[in-house]
Amino acid sequence: MIRVLIADDQEMVREGFSVLLNAQPDIEVVGEAADGGEAVAKAAELRPDVVLMDVRMPVMDGLEATRRLAGSTGVLVLTTFDMDEYVYAALRAGASGFLLKNSSARALADAVRVVAAGDALLSPVVTRRLIAEFARLGGPRAPSRRRLEGLTERETEVLVLIAHGMSNAEIATRLVVVEQTVKTHVSNILAKLGLRDRTQAAIYAYETGLVRPAQY
The missing domain is CATH 1.10.10.10 (Winged helix-like DNA-binding domain superfamily/Winged helix DNA-binding domain)
Structure with missing residues (x-):
């Protein structure tokens, strides 16, 4: 089973993702966190294979939490903010992938599997945004x-x-x-x-x- 920790400051979002992922035969949600600091602490305690990480959270944002978790577990950043700077910052922080919250249940489950397998989720859409950010930064x-x-x-x-x-x-x-x-x-x-x-x-x-x- 792929063990997943969900970090999001909205309880309804956490519950929704839990329902979607627990419906998969090979995925189990082992914990939830309401902010980045709690996500880091629970990841150390529960040792999930993948952390679903929101970007904007209180106490510690998802980008800082991702930096602290990078290398110890796969981090899949989830956000509603379809903006270049979030994509770039998340990937620079050590995230293994980036997915918008309005992605389908199948896309979410597949993304979790990719990250759990030790690969990186770098879709053409994300690549285009990454390229756009480098263009903005000037080389x-x-x-x-x-x-x-x-x-x-x-x-x-x-x-x-x-x-x-x-x-x-x-x-x-x-x-x-x-x-x-x-x-x-x-x-x-x-x-x-x-x-x-x-x-x-x-x-x-x-x-x-x-x-x-x-x-x-």
Whole structure:
């Protein structure tokens, strides 16, 4: 079973998500939190596989809570605010994915499964917003591209496609290789760059200038 903690300051929202997720045969909601501080404390106590994290909450907002939880559990940020700065800030904070609260029950459950599996939920919609934010910020922010020199030509190509929001299956189709080969490339990329997941890889590609908004 995938263990989920729901963090949202609205009780009705928490109850709604609990009903939707508990209806899934492989997902169990193990706890709820009404603010970011409570989310961090309960995550330490309950050790969920995934935390559904609202952005705007009292005491401690969802972005700060995400920063504190990053690396210890998967964080799926949920918000009604369809705005670039929230997407970028959430991903920079270490979130494994970003989903709007008006997404379907199926999309929510699928997102939880993706994050629980250790992957990152980086849909084309989120990628476009990520690109828009980098365009607004005015270009690369990372000081050095030195680590990129350790990638092979094919690994660099795969990193660019990851930054464009493509799944392993889509990358395999584009490069005319089997999906397992792509998975191997992705693992090598993350290891060589010292990154946690695909989301961090996409951010790194933009921050180093390997991929620029105009290329998308």
